[in-house]
Amino acid sequence: MESLPPPADDAPKPSLKKLAGAFVGLLQSHLELLGIEFQEEKARTFQLFVFSGLSLILGLMVMLGLSAAVIIAFWDSYRLTATLVLCAFYGIALLFCISKAVHLARKGESPFQATVEELARNREQLLP
Numbered sequence: 001m002e003s004l005p006p007p008a009d010d011a012p013k014p015s016l017k018k019l020a021g022a023f024v025g026l027l028q029s030h031l032e033l034l035g036i037e038f039q040e041e042k043a044r045t046f047q048l049f050v051f052s053g054l055s056l057i058l059g060l061m062v063m064l065g066l067s068a069a070v071i072i073a074f075w076d077s078y079r080l081t082a083t084l085v086l087c088a089f090y091g092i093a094l095l096f097c098i099s100k101a102v103h104l105a106r107k108g109e110s111p112f113q114a115t116v117e118e119l120a121r122n123r124e125q126l127l128p
Contacts, residue, residue: 030115030119031120034115
């Protein structure tokens, strides 16, 4: 009978060059994902800025026209009361909008959520 060689104590280990290549590949894919997410976030933010600005301007013009119409309608009898009621209404609406904006700002997700999730998955796979 032929004797089999004794089992090796050390399992073959990947070379440092292969390990570095895998690390660079992993880093490259994460940077590409980060770049894509950054471009998407930049485009979304610009669109949000443009449409918010236009909405603000058009909304102010509507409010100015409606306010003028109400004050003109009550000019002879209740002009001061109409003006104060309009100011109170605008103040309440302003407070509501500010509270809603603060709530949305606090509730917002991280803009690079996919990158963070991918890094977490990689960490779980690499760590024992």
